[in-house]
Amino acid sequence: MINMTLCDTILLDMDGTLLDLNFDNHFWLEFVPLRYAQKHGLSLEQAQQQLQPRFKAMEGKLEWYCLDYWTQVLQLDIVGLKTEIAGLIALLPHVLEFLTALKASQRKVLLVTNAHRASLQLKMEKTCLQPFFDAIVCAHDFGMAKEQHGFWQALQTAHPFDKQRTLLVDDSLPVLKSARQFGITHCVMVSQPDSQKPIKETSDYPAIVDFRQLIACL
Ligand SMILES: [Mg+2]
Numbered sequence: 001m002i003n004m005t006l007c008d009t010i011l012l013d014m015d016g017t018l019l020d021l022n023f024d025n026h027f028w029l030e031f032v033p034l035r036y037a038q039k040h041g042l043s044l045e046q047a048q049q050q051l052q053p054r055f056k057a058m059e060g061k062l063e064w065y066c067l068d069y070w071t072q073v074l075q076l077d078i079v080g081l082k083t084e085i086a087g088l089i090a091l092l093p094h095v096l097e098f099l100t101a102l103k104a105s106q107r108k109v110l111l112v113t114n115a116h117r118a119s120l121q122l123k124m125e126k127t128c129l130q131p132f133f134d135a136i137v138c139a140h141d142f143g144m145a146k147e148q149h150g151f152w153q154a155l156q157t158a159h160p161f162d163k164q165r166t167l168l169v170d171d172s173l174p175v176l177k178s179a180r181q182f183g184i185t186h187c188v189m190v191s192q193p194d195s196q197k198p199i200k201e202t203s204d205y206p207a208i209v210d211f212r213q214l215i216a217c218l
Helices: 022-040 044-058 067-074 078-084 095-104 117-127 149-158 173-182
Strands: 009-012 108-113 135-138 166-170 186-190
Touching: 022 044, 022 067, 022 078, 044 067, 067 078, 078 117, 095 108, 117 135, 149 173, 166 173, 173 186
Parallel strands: 009 108, 009 166, 108 135, 166 186
Antiparallel strands: none
16 A cells, blocks of 8 residues: 555654544543533533534634643633543554554654644653654644645754655645645555544545554555
8 A cells, every 4th residue: 555665754643643533522522512511501512512613713723733722712721621531542553563663663753743732741641652753743833733834844844854755644634635735745544533433434545444554564
């Protein structure tokens, strides 16, 4: 599917690629609305109805991933709430095997995430994945989300890579599209980012359900 021998740099997304998106989906769709409802004397359903369009309006923008932004506009301690349910943070299947094999293969491995630093820190504490990466890149450091074209140029300037010898694995179609437009040749989609949801169908990118398919290509 992907000729991994051609790739010396591997760019990996965090949420929905290495980590189960169930945590984030549960957090934003259930837990935050629940606490918002309690704060404002609303039913859970009312809170979900109020919050959904506000979340939707920020999709793909850096604010969507910014915990400071949501802390301010919702007047909720978002980092504190994340910590409360941190027990739900989990790796997707075969991620550890893949990262171990990748490290042994001497490739350059970067974690490239839109996640806010506070969220990243909590997730690294819970999963202990940090030693597997040569660098961890947070989109907030560049002031642009991965969906934005300029992000990839900023990434390449900070961490030089050959676009033709780089593999990106991500679960977001807009992110994959933006990376491909920049010229990253090998883009793979994770088709089951949330273990509690069905597999997403795509014909635009080579897709993996779990990392066994990439381990086999190493
Ligand atoms: Mg993701």
